[in-house]
Amino acid sequence: MxxxxxxxxxxxxxxxxxxxxxxxxxxxxxxxSQRFCNIESSIGVSGRVLSERLKDLEKEGLVKRTxxxxxxxxxxxxxxxxxxxxxxxxxxxxEWADHSIDLNQND
Amino acid sequence: MxxxxxxxxxxxxxxxxxxxxxxxxxxxxxxxSQRFCNIESSIGVSGRVLSERLKDLEKEGLVKRTxxxxxxxxxxxxxxxxxxxxxxxxxxxxEWADHSIDLNQND
DNA sequence: ACACTTACTTACATAAAGTAAGTTAATAAC
DNA sequence: GTTATTAACTTACTTTATGTAAGTAAGTGT
Numbered sequence: 001m002x003x004x005x006x007x008x009x010x011x012x013x014x015x016x017x018x019x020x021x022x023x024x025x026x027x028x029x030x031x032x033s034q035r036f037c038n039i040e041s042s043i044g045v046s047g048r049v050l051s052e053r054l055k056d057l058e059k060e061g062l063v064k065r066t067x068x069x070x071x072x073x074x075x076x077x078x079x080x081x082x083x084x085x086x087x088x089x090x091x092x093x094x095e096w097a098d099h100s101i102d103l104n105q106n107d
Numbered sequence: 108m109x110x111x112x113x114x115x116x117x118x119x120x121x122x123x124x125x126x127x128x129x130x131x132x133x134x135x136x137x138x139x140s141q142r143f144c145n146i147e148s149s150i151g152v153s154g155r156v157l158s159e160r161l162k163d164l165e166k167e168g169l170v171k172r173t174x175x176x177x178x179x180x181x182x183x184x185x186x187x188x189x190x191x192x193x194x195x196x197x198x199x200x201x202e203w204a205d206h207s208i209d210l211n212q213n214d
Numbered sequence: 215a216c217a218c219t220t221a222c223t224t225a226c227a228t229a230a231a232g233t234a235a236g237t238t239a240a241t242a243a244c
Numbered sequence: 245g246t247t248a249t250t251a252a253c254t255t256a257c258t259t260t261a262t263g264t265a266a267g268t269a270a271g272t273g274t
Contacts, residue, residue: 006131006134006150007201008210010134010200011131012204014131020231024113027117035252043113047252048234048255049232051253071240072239073252082207089199093196096192097117101116143220144221153264178272179271219271219272219273224265226266227262228263230262231261233257234257237253242249
C-alpha cells in the first residue's frame with residue numbers, strides 16, 4: 001500500500017473507530033457499563049466478533065474490563081476516559097443521521 | 108442476525124460512513140472536487156475499492172460524479188450538500204484524533 | 215507506430231466477519 | 245446427583261470484503 005497519509009492521527013483514529021461494530025459498541029457503552037451478553041443482544045453483533053473487538057478496544061485504551069469476584073463472577077465492560085471522549089464524535093454522527101438519513105430509501 | 112437496533116438512523120449512518128475508506132474519501136473531497144487518480148494516490152486506496160466505494164457513495168447521495176466533455180474527458184468527484192453536511196462529523200474525529208491519538212503507541 | 219495517461223474492470227489471493235457448535239464454571243431444577 | 249441453563253468465551257468452518265496485479269478502451273504526445 002502506498003500510504004500517502006493525509007493526516008496520520010486522523011488515519012489512525014479511523015483504524016480504531018471505523019472497524020466494524022466498534023462505534024456501535026462504544027455508543028452502547030456510553031449508556032453505562034455493561035455485560036458481554038447484553039452488548040451482544042443490544043447491537044446484534046456475533047459473540048465471535050464482539051470478543052475480538054472488545055479486546056481491540058481494550059488494547060487501544062478505550063474500554064475497560066472489570067471482573068467482579070462474586071459467585072458467579074460478573075464481568076463488565078465500560079468506557080475509559082479516552083473512550084468517553086469519543087462522545088462528541090458519536091453525537092455528531094447522531095445529529096447527521098437525524099437530519100440526513102432517510103430510512104425509506106432502500107438501496 | 109438479531110438486529111435489536113438501538114437507533115435505526117444511527118445504524119444506517121454507520122453502514123454508510125463506517126465502510127472502509129468511505130470516511131477518508133469524504134475527508135479528501137472536503138478539500139474540493141477531485142479526479143479518480145488523485146483520490147487514489149492521496150489516501151492510498153486501491154483502484155478496485157475506490158471505484159466500488161465511489162459508486163456506493165454516489166448511490167447514497169453523498170458524492171456527485173461529473174463528466175467534463177473536453178478532450179480527453181475529465182471526470183471529477185465532488186461532495187453533494189448531503190456529503191458536505193458530514194463535515195462536523197469528520198471535524199469531531201479530527202479533534203478527537205488530535206488530543207487522544209498517540210502515534211508512538213504501536214499495537 | 216509506439217509509449218503513456220486516465221478511469222476503470224476482471225481475475226485471483228488473502229483477510230475479516232458471520233454462523234454455529236463447543237468449552238468451562240457455576241447455579242438452579244427435578 | 246444427573247440434567248438444564250446462563251455467562252463469557254473459543255474453535256472450526258463458510259461467506260464476504262478487500263488487496264494485488266494485470267487488462268481494457270479511449271485519447272495524447274512524439
